[in-house]
Amino acid sequence: DRGQSRPPSTNCVIDHGIRCFFLFLLQVLLVFAKEDSQSNGFCWACEKANFRCSMARTPESALECFSEKHHDLVIIDHRHSRHFDAEALCRVCHVDVSVLTCAHFLRPDREEASVMPLINAGFNRRYVENANMMACYNELLQLEHGEVRAQFKLRAGNAIFTALEQSQEAIEITSEDQIIQYVNPAYESIMGYQQGELIGKEIIEVPKSEKNKPDLLETINSCIRKGKEWQGIYYAKKKNGDITYVTWLKCLGETAVCVCLDSSCEINFQTSDTQDAFLSFFFFSPESGSSQRRHSSMARIHSMTIEAPITKVINIINAAQESSPMPVAEALDRVLEILRTTELYSPQLGTKDEDPHTNDLVGGLMTDGLRRLSGNEYIFSTKQPHHIPSHLTTPLSLNDIPPRIAQTMENEDSWDFDIFNLEAATIKRPLTYLGLKIFSRFGVCEFLNCPEATLRSWLQVIEANYHSSNSYHNSTHAADVLHATAYFLCKERVKQSLDPTDEVAALIAATVHDVDHPGRTNSFLCNAGSELAILYNDTAVLESHHAALAFQITTRDDKCNIFKNIERNEYRTLRQAIIDMVLATEMTKHFEHVNKFVNSINKPLAALEENGVSILTSPENRILVKRMLIKCADISNPCRPQELCIEWAGRISEEYFAQTDEEKRQGLPVVMPVFDRNTCSIPKSQISFIDYFITDMFDAWDAFADLPNLMQHLDNNFKYWKGLDERKLHSLRPPPE
Ligand code: AMP
Ligand code: ZN
Numbered sequence: 001d002r003g004q005s006r007p008p009s010t011n012c013v014i015d016h017g018i019r020c021f022f023l024f025l026l027q028v029l030l031v032f033a034k035e036d037s038q039s040n041g042f043c044w045a046c047e048k049a050n051f052r053c054s055m056a057r058t059p060e061s062a063l064e065c066f067s068e069k070h071h072d073l074v075i076i077d078h079r080h081s082r083h084f085d086a087e088a089l090c091r092v093c094h095v096d097v098s099v100l101t102c103a104h105f106l107r108p109d110r111e112e113a114s115v116m117p118l119i120n121a122g123f124n125r126r127y128v129e130n131a132n133m134m135a136c137y138n139e140l141l142q143l144e145h146g147e148v149r150a151q152f153k154l155r156a157g158n159a160i161f162t163a164l165e166q167s168q169e170a171i172e173i174t175s176e177d178q179i180i181q182y183v184n185p186a187y188e189s190i191m192g193y194q195q196g197e198l199i200g201k202e203i204i205e206v207p208k209s210e211k212n213k214p215d216l217l218e219t220i221n222s223c224i225r226k227g228k229e230w231q232g233i234y235y236a237k238k239k240n241g242d243i244t245y246v247t248w249l250k251c252l253g254e255t256a257v258c259v260c261l262d263s264s265c266e267i268n269f270q271t272s273d274t275q276d277a278f279l280s281f282f283f284f285s286p287e288s289g290s291s292q293r294r295h296s297s298m299a300r301i302h303s304m305t306i307e308a309p310i311t312k313v314i315n316i317i318n319a320a321q322e323s324s325p326m327p328v329a330e331a332l333d334r335v336l337e338i339l340r341t342t343e344l345y346s347p348q349l350g351t352k353d354e355d356p357h358t359n360d361l362v363g364g365l366m367t368d369g370l371r372r373l374s375g376n377e378y379i380f381s382t383k384q385p386h387h388i389p390s391h392l393t394t395p396l397s398l399n400d401i402p403p404r405i406a407q408t409m410e411n412e413d414s415w416d417f418d419i420f421n422l423e424a425a426t427i428k429r430p431l432t433y434l435g436l437k438i439f440s441r442f443g444v445c446e447f448l449n450c451p452e453a454t455l456r457s458w459l460q461v462i463e464a465n466y467h468s469s470n471s472y473h474n475s476t477h478a479a480d481v482l483h484a485t486a487y488f489l490c491k492e493r494v495k496q497s498l499d500p501t502d503e504v505a506a507l508i509a510a511t512v513h514d515v516d517h518p519g520r521t522n523s524f525l526c527n528a529g530s531e532l533a534i535l536y537n538d539t540a541v542l543e544s545h546h547a548a549l550a551f552q553i554t555t556r557d558d559k560c561n562i563f564k565n566i567e568r569n570e571y572r573t574l575r576q577a578i579i580d581m582v583l584a585t586e587m588t589k590h591f592e593h594v595n596k597f598v599n600s601i602n603k604p605l606a607a608l609e610e611n612g613v614s615i616l617t618s619p620e621n622r623i624l625v626k627r628m629l630i631k632c633a634d635i636s637n638p639c640r641p642q643e644l645c646i647e648w649a650g651r652i653s654e655e656y657f658a659q660t661d662e663e664k665r666q667g668l669p670v671v672m673p674v675f676d677r678n679t680c681s682i683p684k685s686q687i688s689f690i691d692y693f694i695t696d697m698f699d700a701w702d703a704f705a706d707l708p709n710l711m712q713h714l715d716n717n718f719k720y721w722k723g724l725d726e727r728k729l730h731s732l733r734p735p736p737e
Contacts, residue, residue, distance in 0.1 A: 025050060025051060025052050026049075026051040026052070026072050026073065026144060026148065027051065027052045027053075027054070027069055027070070027071040027072050027073070028042075028046050028051045028052065028053045028054070028071060028072070028073045028074075028075065028140075029053075029054050029056060029062065029065060029066055029069070029071040029073070029074045029075070030042050030043065030046075030053060030054070030055045030056070030075050031056045031057075031059075031062045031074065031075065031076045031077060031084075031086075031089065032055065032056075032057065032077040033057055033058070033077060033080055033084065034057075034080070036131075037131035038077070038079075038129060038130075038131045038136075039055070039077070040131070041130075041131045041132065041133050041135070041136035042075060042136050042140070043055070044133050044136065044137075045133060045136035045137040045139070045140045046140065048133075048137050049137060049140050049141065049144070051073075051140065051144075054069065054071070058084065059084040059085070059088070059089050062074075062076075062089060063089070063092060063093075066093055072148055072151070072152075073140075073143055073144075073148055074090070074093055075127075076089055076090060076123075079107050079129065086121075087117065087118070087121035087123075088121075090121045090122045090123055091121050091122055093122070094121075094122035107128075107129050108128050108129050108130075124147045125143065125147065127139055164182070164184045165184055165185060167184055167186055168186050170183075170184065170186045170187035170190040170191060171183065171184040171186065171187055172187055172198075179200065179201070179202055180198045180199055180200065180201055180202070181199065182199065183195055183198055183199070190238075191238050191239060192238045192239035192240055193239050215323075216322075219322055219323065310339060313339060314336060314339060317332050317335060317336055317339075318336075320332065321333070344592070344595075345589075345591040345592030345593075345594075345595045345596070355684075355688055356673075356674050357674050357681075357684050357685045357687070357688035357689075358688040358691070358692050359674075360671075360672035360673060360674040360675065361672065361685070361688055361689055361692065361693070362692065363523070363671065363672065364521050364523055364656075364671045364672035364675075365521065365522075365523075365587035365588075365590075366587050366588045366590065397436075397452055397453070397456065401433060401436070401437075404425055405422070405425045405426055405433050408421045408422045408425045409422060409433065409434060409437050412434060412437055412438065412483060412486075413441075413486070413487070413490070415487055415640075415709050415710065415713075416640075416641050416709075417483060418644065419434075419476060419479055419480045419483060419644070420476070420644065420647055422434060422479065423476045423479075428468050428474070428475065428476065429463055429475065430475060430476050430479040431459060431462065431463040431466070431475040431476075431478050431479040431482065431511065432456070432459040432460050432463050434479045434482060434483060435455075435459040435463075435479070435482060435511055436452075436455070436456060436459060438482060438483070438486045438507065439455055439459075439507060440452075441486070442486070442489070442503060442504070442507060444504050444507060444508075444562075447500055447501075447504050448504065448562050448563065448565065448566055449565040449566060450562045450563075450564065450565055454559065454560060454561065454562055454564070455562055457559050457560040458554060458560040458561070458562045459511070460560075461553055461557075461560050462478075462511055462512055462515055462550065462553065462554075463475045463478070465515045465516050465549065465553060466478055466514070466515060466516070466517065467516070467517060467518065467519060469519070470517060470518075470519035470655060471519070471650075471651045471652075471654040471655045471658070472519070472648070472651040472652045472654070472655040473514050473517035473518075473519050473655065474517075477514060477651075478510070478511060478512075478513065478514055478515070480636075480637070480648075481510045481513060481514075481630070481633045481634050481636075482507065482510040482511050482633075484510075484632070484633035484634075484636045485506050485507060485509075485510035485629065485630060485633040486507065486510075487633075488629050488632065488633060488705060489503050489506060489507075489629075491705040491706065491707070492706070493616065493704055493705050493706065494625065494629065494704075494705055496613065496616050496617070497616035497617060497621070497622055497625045498622060498625065498626065499622075501570070501573055501574060501577065502577060502622060502626055504574065505574050505577035505578050505581065505626070506577075506581060506626055506629060506630060508550075508562075508574075508578050509577070509578045509581035509582050509630055510581075510630060510633055510634075512546060512547070512549075512550035512578070512582065513543075513546055513581070513582045513585050513630065513634065514542075514546055514585075515546050515549055515550050515553070516545060516546065516549050517542060517546070518532075518542075519655050519658065519659070520659050520662075521542075521659065521671060521672075522538075522540070522541045522542050522586075522588075523671040524659055524662075524663065524668070524671055525541050525542070526538045526541065527663075527668050527669050527671065528666070528668055532545050540583055540586045540588070542586075543582055543583045543585055543586040544583070546582050547578070547579045547582040547583060550578070550582070551575065563575075577623075577626065580623060580626070580627065581626055581627060581629075581630040582630075584626075584627035584630055584631055585630060585631060585634045587693075590631070590693060590697075593624070593627045593628060593631055594628070594631075594696060594697045594700060596624055597624050597625070597627070597628045597700055597701075597704075598700050600620070600621055600624055601615060601616075601621055601624055601625065601628075601704060602700050602703050602704060605704070606703075625704075628697075628700070628701060628704075629701075631697065632697060632698065632701045635693065635694065635697075636710070637649070637652075638686070638689065638690050638694050638713075638714055638717050638718075639694075639698060639707075639710040639711070639713050639714045639717070640713060640717075641713055642713070642716055642717055642720055645713070645717045645720075646720075646732050646733065649682055649685075649686050649732060650682070650732045653675065653680065653682050653685065653732075656672055656675035657675055657676070657677035657680070659671070659672075659675070660672065660673070660675050660676050660677070661677070679730075680730065681725065681729075681730040682730060682731060682732050683721040683722070683724035683725040683729060683730070684721075684725055684730075686717075686721040687718070687721050687722060687725060690714070690717070690718050690721070694714065695714075698710065698711065698714060
């Protein structure tokens with residue numbers, strides 16, 4: 001088989017061109033006046049070589065046949081010149097097409113003469129008569145691999161250059177040592193140069209953008225020399241100095257294939273037969289023009305001046321990859337993969353072997369109903385927000401707080417303050433009383449320029465909109481979070497960082513942060529298709545509701561509108577800060593907030609010798625501090641004195657149990673199956689909660705705000721739960737001795 005006997009194909013681009021352009025079989029025209037052993041030999045050889053062969057006996061029929069088929073190879077018998085003028089025929093054929101190889105015969109008995117007249121006529125080869133079939137076959141193979149192939153290369157080259165000339169892409173061809181060999185008309189018009197100014201010059205002489213690394217071309221070339229693919233950004237500069245395009249170039253040196261990445265492309269190819277025939281094709285896209293829209297989009301993206309920080313990071317890494325050794329570049333590829341995801345701050349939890357308590361807590365608190373399976377309707381009462389209950393409308397000011405209540409609040413500035421005492425003393429209205437005391441301690445009324453009566457009404461109406469029927473998310477939890485917030489606001493670092501507006505916003509946010517909480521998680525509401533989930537598109541449903549309702553309640557009635565007397569701009573600033581903090585309590589963003597705090601505040605502060613006031617007071621960082629502050633206040637119960645911590649654990653567990661009960665009753669998906677009152681190990685659930693959400697967060701917050709007592713409590717409480725768990729106890733407390 002002729003195909004198999006061929007030498008292995010080269011990577012030469014012309015071969016590639018030949019494969020693409022001339023996939024049909026070689027066509028041979030044999031012009032022999034008479035049939036003889038020689039003509040038979042060539043017929044046989046054509047068949048063996050798998051060429052298509054036509055036979056002509058006269059010059060007329062030869063020309064007719066040739067003008068129809070445009071053979072690649074014409075073999076003219078010149079032994080019997082009396083039959084026809086072989087030279088004239090050859091001349092005619094050559095005039096007609098550029099790709100032609102003609103062979104001419106010489107009888108062995110004839111005397112040697114100059115081949116010049118033959119060459120002038122267009123013959124490429126002379127064959128001394130030999131009818132041996134193998135000799136004919138070998139001659140054909142030599143012609144194919146020599147003259148015919150050379151003609152094909154020429155033809156492919158012509159085709160390529162015709163394409164280059166017509167192309168709207170700017171194309172530059174350089175030698176391996178960066179000498180410009182060719183630029184096409186599009187290059188001239190886009191780049192503003194004339195061919196003559198460039199050809200023969202080193203590419204280096206063309207003023208280049210300083211944006212490219214000095215060794216960029218060398219990097220590209222060495223890459224291609226190794227047969228590797230190169231991909232990256234190439235900046236080009238017009239004659240007038242403008243940096244015109246940012247171009248993605250991609251080349252596959254080995255296979256001489258050019259891959260165009262939307263905006264533009266580069267071909268770099270290398271002939272295997274001549275190592276020095278090294279061509280670099282740079283294709284640039286023009287900046288604008290509707291026909292170039294496809295090309296410019298990518299360039300626009302890469303030349304954007306208003307880049308998102310993540311885009312800058314990705315671009316920096318891309319650039320660093322260009323000059324990095326392979327293992328580093330590959331590692332950076334993995335980094336880029338991660339950076340391109342949106343969930344940068346959420347650890348990816350394996351679902352299989354993880355502790356079920358952690359799984360359920362994470363699923364229940366962090367997925368926002370992603371496990372939603374049913375569209376069951378769960379309609380919350382469409383009641384209007386609560387108004388102040390009549391028994392609480394009695395005038396109330398700091399001065400006339402009943403002594404028993406005042407007494408329970410005496411140590412409200414201590415971390416160990418017992419909120420449950422206050423809850424009992426106030427008949428489940430701790431928020432109003434503690435609010436009055438704390439807000440007055442921070443001078444909130446003065447700041448807001450609002451009468452104490454307005455604040456009182458506001459606290460009462462907010463508290464009235466907490467559900468006292470919830471075991472955990474009731475106004476005692478809000479009062480507890482307010483207490484923790486006030487405590488944190490007194491810490492030195494926090495005071496250095498936040499301004500009075502921040503402080504007031506934090507106190508208000510803590511007060512309202514769970515208002516009208518239904519005692520069910522976001523996941524539950526989404527699964528149940530609740531009105532709230534529908535209103536807020538299953539996104540931060542509860543937190544959006546708390547913030548929105550808080551402002552509705554506040555601004556609905558002048559009597560309780562604590563913002564009534566502040567300036568519009570001040571109101572906007574305060575409102576924004578409050579909303580941001582309430583939304584920050586959403587657990588789906590837990591790790592985002594904690595990690596941002598650690599990266600932007602803990603780490604830079606740790607790296608500094610002095611106090612780092614600028615880190616503390618920049619607007620972006622103040623936002624992070626406020627978010628962290630309210631988050632820590634919100635889930636500070638594991639850091640409370642043991643008895644309080646146990647009570648909170650009992651309350652949250654009971655609320656979860658009630659949710660599981662209802663999910664079962666209603667046939668809804670059970671969001672946190674471990675919180676089943678019949679089987680749940682509360683110690684285990686607390687260990688998981690602390691491990692997963694609390695430890696890292698409070699480590700970071702302690703590093704910032706210095707909270708040794710909280711950390712001590714946390715440690716004790718963790719040990720307490722561990723102790724119960726080791727005794728295989730599921731309850732809140734050990735059984736009595
Ligand atoms: P929030 O709803 O604003 O109070 O957000 C805090 C989240 O943490 C809530 O979803 C609580 O259910 C959860 N949480 C708070 N304390 C605990 C605890 N001790 N154990 C388990 N989950 C808790
Ligand atoms: Zn809360």
